[in-house]
Amino acid sequence: MKAKKALKRLNKIESSLAAVIEQYSPGKPQFQELLASAKTAVAQAKAAVNPDGVARKPPVKAKSAKRRGITAEGRKRLSVAAKKRWAVAKRKGVHAVTGRPLRRTA
Secondary structure, eight states, rough: OOOHHHHHHHHHHHHHHHHHHHOOTOOOHHHHHHHHHHHHHHHHHHHHSSSTTTOOOOOOOOOOOOOOOHOOOOHHHHHHHHHHHHHHHHHHBBTTOOOBBOOOOO
């Protein structure tokens, strides 16, 4: 098993143990001791899997994606550039898109 996956599972186990320890009544010390020792064992296992001791931050929830597209200014620039290309092509007698010579009718 990969270390990252093992750490994820150990984190889940540790959180569930903490929830059980909170719910258990403090009147029964033998169960509290067993659960506390289990929690320390999980913490030791986490330390063994991640020997650097560097606790990674949980992944941050992605921000809402910006709507990407062309702005009005960019659209205008493209329009102007296309008109220039078409004018040059027309002067040369060539179709702007295909590059073929223009045919004169009539």
